[in-house]
Amino acid sequence: MKTKGTRKNIVNIVTLGCSKNQVDSEVLLTQLRGNQINATHEANNDDANIVVINTCGFIDNAKQESIDTIIRYADAKSEGLVEKVYVTGCLSQRYKDDLEKEIPNVDAWFGTRDLSRLLKQLNANYKHELVGERILTNPGHYAYLKISEGCDRPCSFCAIPLMRGHHTSRPIEELVTEAKNLAKNGTKELLLIAQDSTYYGLDLYKKRNLAELLKKLSDVEGIEWIRLHYAFPTGFPLDVLDVMAERPNICKYLDIPLQHGSTDMLQVMKRGTTREKTEALLQTIRTKVPNIALRTTLIAGHPGETQKHFDEMMAFVERARFDRLGVFTYSHEENTHSFSLKDDVPEKTKQKRVEQLMDLQQQISFELNQAKVGKTFKVLVDRKEEGTFIGRTEFDSPEVDNEVVLNTSDYLRLGDFVTAKVTRASEFDLYADVL
Ligand code: SF4
Secondary structure: OOOOOOOOOOEEEEEOOOHHHHHHHHHHHHHHHHOOOOEEEOOOOOOOOEEEEEEOOOOHHHHHHHHHHHHHHHHHHHOOOOOEEEEEEHHHHHHHHHHHHHOOOOOEEOOOOOHHHHHHHOOOOOOHHHOOOOOOOOOOOEEEEEOEEOOOOOOOOOOHHHHHOOOEEOOHHHHHHHHHHHHHOOOOEEEEEOOOHHHOOOOOOOOOOHHHHHHHHHOOOOOOEEEEOOOOOOOOOOHHHHHHHHOOOEEEEEEOOOEOOOHHHHHHOOOOOOHHHHHHHHHHHHHHOOOOEEEEEEEEOOOOOOHHHHHHHHHHHHHHOOOEEEEEEOOOOOOOHHHHOOOOOOHHHHHHHHHHHHHHHHHHHHHHHHOOOOOEEEEEEEEEEOOEEEEEOOOOOOOOOOEEEEEOOOOOOOOOEEEEEEEEEOOOEEEEEEO
16 A cells, blocks of 8 residues: 555445445445545555445444454554545444444444435535436446335344334335436346335335336336345235236346244244245245245344244245245344343354255255256356356346356357356256357
């Protein structure tokens, strides 16, 4: 890193955590450049003299990664390698008072809804005319579209409402403008994200309006895939399924975190539903949208989870045969309802239960993938790795789901769609010949 005094102001934004944080960093990057400020994202050179760390405060591991990153840059500042260190995002929102004392070398701390104040600190002004514009930090053929901020759900284990505040939907017009701008710049796939996407509109339009939003986005020229993430099972708006079934550019894909498969635990976790209702909903989804790929997330080791509850969850996963599954160990988070309960499942048992669920899912995923051998799919080319092109089908979200390893002698353009026939499959990947 160059020493002080020899450089122009360059701001380097470092993003930790989820896709929602990534969008916040992209909005910050767009606003800074819109103010003629030289800003980069995760620059791996060390030209920047100002660093903004967009942190995650979700669960233990993520918090530790954020703290380690802050300390690394705070140390770089004391070594004269950077001049200013600013921290924003969920960890800062949640623990600012403690962190200010523990890491005094940070110049200022900002919350999750503090963009204007952060921009001011960086000698920039918030530009309304840039709403709907966004510089992407991932390959431009896909983009996350954050449809709302915050969450009003009472899930007992979750600290997100503490960090992100109440649910606030973004107006449909603003989202359509953003989608049009992204499409104009080459985006073909939109990934709709939120804390709870199915709550969309209840605040702004006094009704669940996700189906309407999907229709409007589906009409945007150039958008070939629209993917729905972070749906919530309780009060799921069934009209969304009708739009998904009728619109070819809405992926037959749904990410719906369910968190547990035992009715007793779902009630302790304040999920407002039962295993029976959940299974009925999954049945309805699969009936209304045939061949839909379902992704879910589960938590193992929540306070009060007995072996019997866990066995119920294993049986639930065996019956449901999800296409994609992620499992977390329960994290005892201050100021959540669950924090008042005894964290009575030993860490070792939590880990073992995660492994058991993932072993079961690996077998299910292998079987589901075998059924794809011999079939032909539309594949979006994401990247080239050691001379091999890698892509995804509409049943796979970037960074978290399966991939397609493409066999071709042609040179493919990243972001192009190709048609490919699956020749073999492993647990989590497909191998296909480009036709
Ligand atoms: S819906 Fe998701 S973000 Fe909201 S409280 Fe529940 S788990 Fe947390």
